[in-house]
Amino acid sequence: MSFVPRSITVRVQAEDFNADAETHALAQGRSDIGALVAFTGLCRDEGGALSALELEHYPGMAEAEMIRISQLAMERFGLLGLTAIHRYGKIPPGGQIVLVIAASSHRQAAFDGANFVMDYLKTSAPFWKKEHSATGETGNWVAARDADDTARDRWR
Amino acid sequence: MSSTNLIYFAWVRERIGKGEEVLDLPPYVTTVHDLLAYLPSLGEGYAEALQQPDMIRVALDQEHSEHDAELAGVREIAIFPPMTGG
Secondary structure, three states: OOOOOOOEEEEEEOOOOOHHHHHHHHHOOOOOOOEEEEEEEEOOOOOOOEEEEEEEEOOOHHHHHHHHHHHHHHHHHOOOEEEEEEEOEEEOOOOEEEEEEEEEOOHHHHHHHHHHHHHHHHHHOOEEEEEEEOOOOEEEEOOOOHHHHHHHHOOO | OOEEEEEEOHHHHHHHOOOEEEEEOOOOOOEHHHHHHHHHHHOHHHHHHOOOHHHOEEEEOOEEEOOOOEOOOOOEEEEEOOOOOO
16 A cells, blocks of 8 residues: 555544544644534435445455545645545444545635545445335445536546 | 456345355456456346446456456456445
């Protein structure tokens, strides 16, 4: 695996995460950061129809892709730090799925950096969501959305 | 070609009925495209999983690859549907 700067933190884990603690860890002891943007993706219940999402991932490649995307964002937006955490396994409605925190000198780079990472993560990081319905059945695999490809392509 | 590790994810895995296997690919299978044309001959599950090759994504040694990519020297081939994380 390529060299990962200390300012990038990438984790793929079954356990929940704490956005406040991760934000604190990213900014701790630094005085160069002027902007922090944190995005958290949650599991929706789809109007009561869903009892859980089950996330499958490709171990090794998932981390590698998240690092690659993070490095692209660091360079493109001149970020000062980036944290990306993605969970796998069964996650109930209201549960946290993904966290992206971008740090920069000024706000626009942090907003754009977090946005960029999420857009690429959704279309390039090897994760797949399966729906479990409220009636107890294992449902469908979530279909990829064209809107996600469009969102990614606007960065090109 | 020597033995190659194949890994399947999501509905590709479910339809094929296994998460991974080691295959000795025939010599005429030299690209991802060839592989996706060959695998359906191994059984109904493979055929069902790969009936729309355009929808299938492939990673060679854990890097996203196009369907015209060469398989020579590749140790691990992953086959999966479009990703839906985030």
